[in-house]
Amino acid sequence: MLIPISNVPRDYSWGSTELIPALLGRTPTGGPEAEIWYGDHPGNPSLVTGGSGQTLDVALAAAGEQPLPYLLKLLAAGSSLSIQAHPTKAQAEEGFAREEAAGIARDAADRLYRDDNHKPEIIVALSDEFHALVGIRELGTTRRLLHVLLDAQGETGGALAHLDALLSTEDETAVRNALEWALTEASAADVAQLTAALDTATGDSFAAEVASLRVAAGDFPGDAGLFVALLMNLVVLRRGEALFAPAGVLHAYQSGLGVELMAASDNVLRGGLTPKHVDVPELLRVLDPATGPAPLVEPQVLEPGVELFAPPVPDFALVRAELEGEGHRIARRGPAIVLATVGRVTVASAGESVLLAPGEAVYVGGADDDLVLTGAGEAFVAQPGAPI
Structure with a gap:
């Protein structure tokens, strides 16, 4: 199950005016843009892309999915x-x-x-x-x-x-x-x-x-x-x-x-x-x-272009994948969120696929099928960590 998601930058005073707009490829608003939240946290749940107005927490509950144990963010500090x-x-x-x-x-x-x-x-x-x-x-x-x-x-x-x-x-x-x-x-x-x-x-x-x-x-x-x-x-x-x-x-x-x-x-x-x-x-x-x-x-290199950051907590682990035309298969442990940060990245799982531009993300749920990432760019995969 793939659910494309997005969110609006939070305007905390310490936020950078330029870093998030530059990553997204748009003109700065002139105000601080500090964080974009990707997840179902009730403080600022992601929006399901497509115009329904539904938030990710509501969509997950309707699909019988459990709340996420983690929250993924883009963070841009100007001070x-x-x-x-x-x-x-x-x-x-x-x-x-x-x-x-x-x-x-x-x-x-x-x-x-x-x-x-x-x-x-x-x-x-x-x-x-x-x-x-x-x-x-x-x-x-x-x-x-x-x-x-x-x-x-x-x-x-x-x-x-x-x-x-x-x-x-x-x-x-x-x-x-x-x-x-x-x-x-x-x-x-x-x-x-x-x-x-x-x-x-x-x-x-x-x-x-x-x-x-x-x-x-x-x-x-x-x-x-x-x-x-x-x-x-x-x-x-x-x-x-x-x-x-x-x-x-x-x-x-x-x-x-x-x-x-x-x-x-x-x-x-x-x-x-x-x-x-x-x-x-x-x-x-x-x-x-x-x-x-x-x-x-220090990341663990899973294969050329794929690194795993796995601190000693069960709540989360983070994979960074660099793509130059080749594909990477990422093993999945529970619900994942994939966030593109460079280029164009296609995320595929269980017969579905979504194309992501920088700043765009997709929730991946259902059975723990592997993810396949293709394209040219960079993506991060958040998912639960290994049991402690």
Whole structure:
């Protein structure tokens, strides 16, 4: 069963004005176009192509198909998203039940758990570069960055020195203490000191990190989340590279276009660089304070031109297929969504076929027949992951 689907870009303020229109081959609207959702998530279900006005969730229910365990997106960041982390499944279930019992409206600005699911996510870069902050950097390296900033200001005290002292034990307690200080005690003057240090820092040491933080400081003036960003790994993905954000890992996508796949959830605990609600105790409760390199995902090459990104979650896996006239047969494990990102791609299964242009997608349901992709271009196939 093939169901062609589409959706309208969401106009979040951080969205790029150009990246999605360029991929779709149309003129920009002039406004931000941040995400296109492909799936049956009730927050923004896809539309069934053909003019019926039916949404995918309704179509799947009518066909006796189960709700999807994942949500596929095109994501186009023109400025940084909020720093955020997502809960584990158990944390989400407990938090959702707690807020339901408290009578907090699901669309309330201070609602944290809008459903009872976890939200691990993977993103694969489509642009030549995709910039992100992911995970807590090794603390000794962060302290060296702090010393660069202190030297730039010619200072030995103040907020930067205090943060350096908090991190001196170089353990998980230090991470928690630093984050709590940044989000509950750091003053406007403290943020101003960090901003000034970033403006005056020179040299090659940590140049990329300093440049990234300068942009964040300009986009979110006075936001103490800048100190949180200072603790995080800067990642620059090249086209086709991927990163994975499991439960509890702080992350903030900054710029670029990518294909994002996540568990079907809308649970977000924010940690700064945002005007939205930040619940510090709850963020620290779900936080994974481990330090180290960013969690990049190395794909498994299934055959020339076909890569599998399979993080250790049962909710989803993602296949990237490059086509140059030859066909690729993709084994299917449950309901799939195929999204074209380059050229023209024909999707065939169980005697049906659909031709996709960039930004167009098709839901594939029914029996787990293999998919056959042909044409010239690139496509991504989202489907459930292997059981854990």
